[in-house]
Every structure is written in C-alpha cells, then in structure tokens.
Amino acid sequence: SLVTTGELVTAAAAARRAVAAFNVITLEHIEAVVAGAEAAGSPVVLQVSENAVKFRHGRLLPLARAAVAAAEQAAVPVALHLDHVRGDSLLRQAPDAGFSSVMYDAARLPYAENLAATRAAADWAHARGLWIEAELGEVGGKDGRPPLDAHAPGARTRPAQARAFVADTGVDALAVAIGSVHAMTTRTARLDHDLLKCLAARLDVPLVLHGSSGVPDDELTAAVAGGITKVNIGTALSIAMTAAIRTHLAAHPEAVDSRTYLGVGRAAMADTVERLIRTLTPA
Numbered sequence: 001s002l003v004t005t006g007e008l009v010t011a012a013a014a015a016r017r018a019v020a021a022f023n024v025i026t027l028e029h030i031e032a033v034v035a036g037a038e039a040a041g042s043p044v045v046l047q048v049s050e051n052a053v054k055f056r057h058g059r060l061l062p063l064a065r066a067a068v069a070a071a072e073q074a075a076v077p078v079a080l081h082l083d084h085v086r087g088d089s090l091l092r093q094a095p096d097a098g099f100s101s102v103m104y105d106a107a108r109l110p111y112a113e114n115l116a117a118t119r120a121a122a123d124w125a126h127a128r129g130l131w132i133e134a135e136l137g138e139v140g141g142k143d144g145r146p147p148l149d150a151h152a153p154g155a156r157t158r159p160a161q162a163r164a165f166v167a168d169t170g171v172d173a174l175a176v177a178i179g180s181v182h183a184m185t186t187r188t189a190r191l192d193h194d195l196l197k198c199l200a201a202r203l204d205v206p207l208v209l210h211g212s213s214g215v216p217d218d219e220l221t222a223a224v225a226g227g228i229t230k231v232n233i234g235t236a237l238s239i240a241m242t243a244a245i246r247t248h249l250a251a252h253p254e255a256v257d258s259r260t261y262l263g264v265g266r267a268a269m270a271d272t273v274e275r276l277i278r279t280l281t282p283a
C-alpha cells in the first residue's frame with residue numbers, strides 16, 4: 001500500500017528502528033525494492049533522486065507513476081520520496097507526482113545560504129503537506145566530484161550548528177555527515193559514533209544516513225542503535241545489478257532477449273534489498 005514517508009519514519013523512530021530507503025533508476029529497481037521488502041515483511045521507501053530524473057531525460061512522471069503503482073499494489077507499506085533535490089522546478093513537481101516527502105539538498109552551499117534556501121523549501125513543502133529532509137555537513141561523493149575527506153573536521157555535521165539549523169528551517173529530518181560517503185563500491189566506511197550520539201542527543205528530529213552502501217553491516221546496526229532512523233541506499237543496487245548481468249552475459253553470449261538479463265539483475269537487487277532490510281531490522 002502507498003503510505004507517507006512521515007508515517008514510516010515516525011513509526012521507526014518510536015520503535016528505535018530504521019526504515020530503509022532505496023534509490024530507484026529503472027522499473028526493475030522499483031520492482032526489486034518492493035519484492036525485497038515483501039520478502040523481508042517490512043515497509044520501505046522508494047526514492048527518486050534528481051540525478052535519476054536527469055537520466056530519465058529530465059522527466060519525473062514516467063518513473064514516479066510506476067513507483068506509485070508499484071507501491072499501491074505492494075503487500076507492505078511503501079512510501080515515495082524525492083531525493084537530493086536542488087532545483088525548485090523539480091521540488092514543485094513532488095506533490096502532483098505522488099511523493100509525500102522530499103530531501104532538499106543545499107548542503108554544498110555556505111551555511112547561511114543553505115539555511116535560507118532550506119527554510120524556503122521547508123515552508124513551501126509544509127504548506128503542501130510534504131515531509132522534508134535537509135542536509136548539514138557534507139556527505140560528499142556526489143556528481144563525480146572527488147570524494148571529500150569524510151574524516152576532515154569541516155565535513156562533519158556540528159551538533160550546535162545542526163540544532164540551530166533544524167530550529168531555524170523547521171525541517172522534519174536531518175541528513176548528517178558522520179563518516180559515510182556517497183557512491184562507495186567497498187563497504188569500508190567507518191562512522192563517528194560519538195558524533196552520532198551527540199547529534200541524537202541534541203536534535204529532536206529523526207536523523208538520516210546517506211551513502212549507506214559503503215557502510216558495513218556492523219556499522220549500520222550500530223548507527224541504528226545510535227539514533228539513525230532513515231538509511232539511504234543506492235549504489236548497492238547498482239553493484240548487485242551490474243555484477244549479476246555481467247556474469248549472466250559472460251555465461252550466455254548468445255543471449256538476446258533483454259528479459260533474461262534484466263530479470264537476473266532485478267533478482268540480484270531484490271536479494272540485496274531483503275538482506276539490507278534484515279540487517280537494519282533484526283527480528
């Protein structure tokens with residue numbers, strides 16, 4: 001069933017659990033995320049990033065409509081989230097396209113500009129009943145930019161500043177920079193659990209972990225125990241899909257029907273989704 005991101009995150013926070021949010025690029029991603037969540041028996045967030053919209057020739061609706069339909073027919077609660085939005089024109093499409101939430105990404109801007117842009121986005125979103133997430137500090141690694149050193153002190157979210165940012169913008173959740181980096185292809189990130197503890201104690205909104213593909217299982221479990229409520233995962237699906245298709249095509253050089261390899265890629269993504277949800281929500 002189609003539900004709102006706000007209700008999934010609120011329920012997860014109350015239970016001191018986390019909800020997994022997977023970035024989708026193709027219809028196969030959408031089907032895999034729903035299948036994996038159904039197999040795990042857990043709710044899930046389907047998220048579409050601004051970069052995914054760019055890949056879809058700048059059009060949000062084809063993927064959004066597919067995601068809405070998949071959510072409506074899912075056997076578990078599924079919410080739709082528009083991720084890493086930088087452009088106001090995309091932000092304004094969110095409600096009509098079926099999204100109950102957005103992540104407004106002005107984290108690359110200097111503090112004062114991030115604050116002003118995020119506050120304006122939050123006012124706009126709240127007037128339309130949307131739940132909004134923002135980022136402070138910089139998780140980094142997006143758009144092919146050299147991953148900034150996640151361990152450099154300046155890259156991390158500072159607790160006092162984060163508290164003021166949340167109060168001044170009115171956002172519903174905050175993405176924090178605690179050591180993860182976007183688009184990692186190895187699961188070797190180490191998180192700053194002391195900083196997370198400090199942030200969780202100082203902030204009264206749910207905290208979001210970005211770049212979670214590079215975070216190993218034990219670190220993910222510890223992050224959830226430490227106060228992370230939404231875990232964003234993208235690259236792990238690409239890794240699973242691409243490896244499965246590469247293996248399949250190497251073993252079947254005669255393959256022609258695109259369903260053969262797309263099906264293999266989709267199944268590999270569904271397995272990854274199920275496994276990661278089980279890691280985040282131990283029985």
Ligand code: G3H
Pocket residue numbers: 023083084181182183184209210211212213214232233234235236
């Ligand atoms: O917002 C999306 C996530 O931060 C995904 O990051 O691709 O490194 O897992 P990832």
Ligand code: ZN
Pocket residue numbers: 084139182210211232
């Ligand atoms: Zn992200």
